[in-house]
Amino acid sequence: MSRIAHEMNEKFADASWQERHAVTRVDQLREWMDDTDSTLMRDIELGLARAPMAMRITPYVLNLIDWSNFLQDPIRKQFIPVGSEMLPSHPLLQMDSLHEQESSPIDGFVHRYQDKALLLATDRCPVYCRYCTRSYSVGLDTQSFFKKRAPPFQSRWNTILAYLRATPVIADVVVSGGDCFRLKPSRLLTIGKGLLSVPSIRRVRFATKGLAVLPMKVTSDHEWTDALVSISNAGRDQGVEISFHTHFNHPLEVTDYTIAAADLLFKRGIRMRNQSVLMAGVNDDPEVLKQLVKKLSDLHIQPYYVYSCDLVDGLEHMRCSIRLACQIEKALRGITAGYNTPLFVVDTPGGGGKRDVHSFEHYDNQTGVAVYQAPAVRPGQLFTYPDPLQSLSPEAQAAWLDPQRANRMLSDAIEAARAKLMAV
Ligand code: SF4
Incomplete structure (x- = not known):
């Protein structure tokens, strides 16, 4: 220390x-x-x-x-x-690479999947992560980026509740941001009670990196923890699952503080799951992820997802190829119970949503283009995820820097995927 x-x-x-x-x-x-x-x-x-x-x-x-x-x-x-x-970004990089703003009927409220919605309740976090998918809106402006912020929560909350009541197909709401560790207990209660007042909602998830970066919040901010537990208890009483989604990426993030916080939450009946991001130099090693999976399982935090790293500016050197993600997933599957084995996913650029990393229709590991379809989200459309340039040969890297050749590589990959789909 x-x-x-x-x-x-x-x-x-x-x-x-x-x-x-x-x-x-x-x-x-x-x-x-x-x-x-x-x-x-x-x-x-x-x-x-x-x-x-x-x-x-x-x-x-x-x-x-x-x-x-x-x-x-x-x-x-x-x-x-x-x-x-840092390496130059991939030519396909866009801010808001998942096109969340396109799928937002209300600013800061994303409705992409039919029965699920995402509430961006704050744009602040206890720490700021370099790999943040929502780097377009979360945190302070930087020297090179001005954030596209949602209006203040109070000005949109009633509109969001009205939308949820008018859209009973939505049964599942993720409360994220930003990070719910930065919500005051009163705001947490407002959100929890509001969501529990919508009869069609059956599941609510509070997403936070907090347990990994500020676990003492749970053990020292009693008002905040009591607010979370009271929402969870109220949900259980009316048959709604309230869960807590954490964000550990490396076994070193699990400390005695984490153990005390997770133990407290488990004993107070909070259901916990974890979502990691696969990053070169952090956890692109099956042994590291095995340790993480074991540690989280012992804390009753279900290892749920490992995401392929989204395209974020300044992060190209930390992304991993689809091939590597598949290899690590293969090494992990079987080390413990299936329900504690994370699913490796790609959140497809362009808004197709999360796809099992193996489920590509076509993958060319020379050009590094994987093509996915998302029939339940955007039927008929194809989505591409590009491997990081540094995982490709020098020839392929040079081709990506030539717009004409880059377009050809993309259209060839999409054509190959369509041909495979037609042949089925
Ligand atoms: S805590 Fe979550 S929302 Fe905040 S910067 Fe990190 S990844 Fe982004």
């Missing part, structure tokens, strides 16, 4: 202290580094200048980083960009 953590041992377990001492500027990182390497500091500044996510890291997370192995550390890689490691 670092010097600061020793001195602050008691305060360290207090979520409000963690929030107040979150690091948001490069100069604040100096306190955590044994040697202040000015070249590295400049490199971090460079990374932040290019990143779509601002920096915000709790002391708890900073304490998980091995500062003597800063560049290789799997926790650091998730939160602190370093300019020299």
